[in-house]
Amino acid sequence: MNGKHITKLGFTNKSIGLALAAAQLREDAGLSRQAILDELSAVKAQPAAYQASEYAALVSELLAQQAHTDLHAQDALRPAARPYAQFGGHLIEQSAHDQMNVAMRLPIARAGALMPDAHVGYGLPIGGVLATENAIIPYGVGVDIGCAMRLSVFAVPAERLKTPEALALLQKHTRFGAGVGFERRERLGHAVLDEAAWDEQPILRRLHDKAAEQIGTSGSGNHFAEFGSFTLDAPEAGLATGTYLALLSHSGSRGFGAQVAGHFTKLAESLHPTLDASARKLAWLDLGSEAGEAYWQAMNLAGRYALANHEQLHARLSRALGEVPALSAWNSHNLAWKEMVNGEERIVHRKGATPAARGQLGLIPGSMADPGYLVRGKGHAPALGSASHGAGRQLGRKAAQAALSKSAVSAYLRERGVTLIGGGIDEAPQAYKRIEAVIAAQTELVEVLGEFRPRVVRMDSGSEDI
Secondary structure: OOHHHHHHOOOOOHHHHHHHHHHHHHHHOOOOHHHHHHHHHHHHHOHHHHOOOOOHHHHHHHHHHHHHHHHHHHHOOOOOOOOOEEOOHHHOOHHHHHHHHHHOOOOOEEEEEEEEEEEOOOOOOEEEEEEEOOEEOHHHHOOOOOOEEEEEEEOOOHHHOOHHHHHHHHHHHOOEOOOOOOOHHHOOOOHHHHOHHHHOOHHHHHHHHHHHHHOOOEOOOOOEEEEEEEEEOOOEOOEOOEEEEEEEEEEOOHHHHHHHHHHHHHHHHHHOOOOOHHHHHHOOEEOOOHHHHHHHHHHHHHHHHHHHHHHHHHHHHHHHHOOOOOEEEEEEOEEEEEEEEOOEEEEEEEEOEEEOOOOOEEEEOOEOOEOEEEEEEOOOHHHOOEEEOOOOEOOOHHHHHHHOOHHHHHHHHHHOOOEEEOOOHHHOHHHEOOHHHHHHOOOOOEEEEEEEEEEEEEEOOOOOOO
């Protein structure tokens, strides 16, 4: 008995040596060569049936090989990407298409779309929409889980709030940046912090205090709170057409959401070790699994927490103004939803995309000095009921810092009558696509109801926001 006999049976790598060792034992026990070969052939065909035999070590190796092969088959990308819709293709860089093509090769992918603000992100491109079957991709949602917009329109003229007063209100009643929070005596309570979900997972229990400390605050990067004028084109929610004072904010789930994203992304990657390197950040969790259900719970909690941050910011500033909003609108744009797609329930990931079901209100901001829009969705099926979440970057953060000067940014702000607190060069208006072009590219997706013009803007001083 030698290696040639063994390899003819289809044994490979480590299993060849183990099969030879087992064959020697059987030969010492008096079995003929043919009987041993027949046994080995049977072991290879059904290893689980021989776990308690002389072939135990060989069986263990064969089962491990089988599991690895099954896993590889489960994780194998399709040879070609499924087709997906795109809107404003002339505004979308090729690298965003490249990322979307990888996503559409996932075995779990069923449909997708790229919004006109799309640009490169981590895993799924920002501005990407992906529908999967019974699977959730943590990086398909993003690091800032539940990142959202909120608009409050007050039934008073925009001129009612002068620039010095607006500056004072934003400085006193908002907090921006990594790790910041209101002093304990200044914090407002919120029902989201009392939800039972916090006690149902170790990671949520551990992060509860951090979330409580940062409630009502905003992050870095492109997060903002800004006073400006809002022009309503047609009556909405009892508010007549006209131009009013308004408050617009953009923020997410803070450090809580970021740590949830990191935890479950690592878990997803560990469950798909054979996934192609190009799709590594698109590792998924089966929604019916314990891990998938845990992420779904944590993701939705982070989404509600992000909305709570906006509620508190708007409540503080409304109270300070002595005004009650006559019109409010909000939406999340880094989240996943269970929705019907072509008659089947799918998990629709929107990473930097605004939900735009028929009749649904949404908000699409421009930049610190460019207009934002209140829109109503048209439920366009090829877009998976989605729209852009903003203008979208045309310069990455480092590229913007290298290409733009403070003087050029200051001039841009002056020309548009915008006063800025904070805000780094990486968030300069020139780093973004022209919002007017982005809006024009999605007339099939949304109807514009009104335009917001920023006048006094507060942001962090500028750091990476994914």
